[in-house]
Amino acid sequence: MEKEEVVLLDFWASPFGMRARIALAVKGINYEHKEEDLSNKSGLLLKTNPVLKQIPVLIHNGKPVCESLIVVQYIDEVWPHRSPLLPLDPYQRATARFWADFVEKKICSLESRKIWAAKGEEHEAAKKEFIESLKLLEGELGNKAYFGGENLGYVDVVLVPMYSWFYAYEKCGNFSFETECPKLVAWARRCLEQESVSKSLPDQEKIYEYALQLKKRFGFE
Ligand SMILES: N[C@@H](CCC(=O)N[C@@H](CS)C(=O)NCC(=O)O)C(=O)O
Structure with missing residues (x-):
């Protein structure tokens, strides 16, 4: 080859x-x-x-x-043969794509950035919607180890990077993910036990410092 x-x-x-x-x-x-x-x-x-x-x-x-x-x-x-990410069954594939799209629209949206970048009512509304969306994701996760089932799948790969930003969201947003969505935090920690995830995600403190720089740069404070 x-x-x-x-x-x-x-x-x-x-x-x-x-x-x-x-x-x-x-x-x-x-x-x-x-x-x-x-x-x-x-x-x-x-x-x-x-x-x-x-x-x-x-x-x-x-x-x-x-x-x-x-x-x-x-x-x-x-590279389909090693650790498939999307399920083979068309309906399960469609479901995984639906949740990935949901993450895109609700978790990685510009709106959610208002949690760390905005103040007052705007900030509160963004925080409320973000937490509601995370709770819906918790419902989809259910009792599975990963969104992909027993192994890391497409939705896990799409969502888990946001965990590296959670600390910045919490510090700027004055709330605790652990209190709001304990199952999702446990899931993220489980993902981080996999080397493929832990070596791909930066330190949460470094992200927090970077978020503070962005806030200053864009005049949010
Ligand atoms: N929808 C895109 C978003 C990518 C994106 O926002 N990339 C940012 C970095 S986080 C970027 O390259 N920004 C530079 C720019 O927009 O000028 C994707 O999923 O790849």
């Missing part, structure tokens, strides 16, 4: 980049990691994602794949 060339354009604090990192780690793929300076994007990023100019971009044998949900699905399809 010819040697594969896999490159990931990434940014350390990005939950979207973390998804790609986890999926590659789960599959055991060797790749070149290129850290982007998002205030001074590389020519390679502009060339490989000319439409959105965002990370992550997975470049597989010279061909770019953009958008983290699509990147994770691509990784699963190209």
